[in-house]
Amino acid sequence: MIDATDTTLRASIKALREVVAPALDPDAAQASEQLALVVDALDFLRARVALLEERERFLLEHDLALARAVRAPAAACTPACAAALDDAIARGEDALQRAAARRAEVAEAGAAVAAALRELIRDAATADPAARDAIERETVRAARATITADRAWYLPLGFDPDPGSVPPIEAALAAPE
Incomplete structure (x- = not known):
């Protein structure tokens, strides 16, 4: 069985960046900031999960x-x-x-x-x-x-x-x- 952790994280990050981010209200600055933090956290996790x-x-x-x-x-x-x-x-x-x-x-x-x-x-x-x-x-x-x-x-x-x-x-x- 292949571990799909990396693929799952990559897909989640892509969905947040390409689907969720554009759908946010441009006036919702806090929501945009929080989304960026979540994406950064997922990127970090993806880089470190194997370690x-x-x-x-x-x-x-x-x-x-x-x-x-x-x-x-x-x-x-x-x-x-x-x-x-x-x-x-x-x-x-x-x-x-x-x-x-x-x-x-x-x-x-x-x-x-x-x-x-x-x-x-x-x-x-x-x-x-x-x-x-x-x-x-x-x-x-x-x-x-x-x-x-x-x-x-x-x-x-x-x-x-x-x-x-x-x-x-x-x-x-x-x-x-």
Whole structure:
């Protein structure tokens, strides 16, 4: 069976541009603006739909790398926070190791790891200064890959101030660290 997602999106965009747009009342400026936003959103989705699974895996791999890096200093935080981080790491590793893991499972595991990291970062504010500093240092270090991937992901929208410095999306998603 052939995936018709691209064809469906292209046809939808064409219908909006060629049928709906001309039928709009010329005085309905807000409707025209909203239609343009919808068409742009569909164009963006069309450009990125094939990479959604790859992006979910990148995000999970990235957050897992950070979670592993802060695992030792996390022990200085509350036991519940450290345990939640360990559980999230196990869940994330399981999702990545299973070739049959669906995109939704990878995304859910990634969300669990990200949530555990957020809680750890909050908890670290009152932790031992050495542990807090280690967690902060690793978090800032890890942010570079996410920022680069986000810039590449959203590049088609045209908002990046220096688009020439953004790597191709495939390269940005290939290296979580």
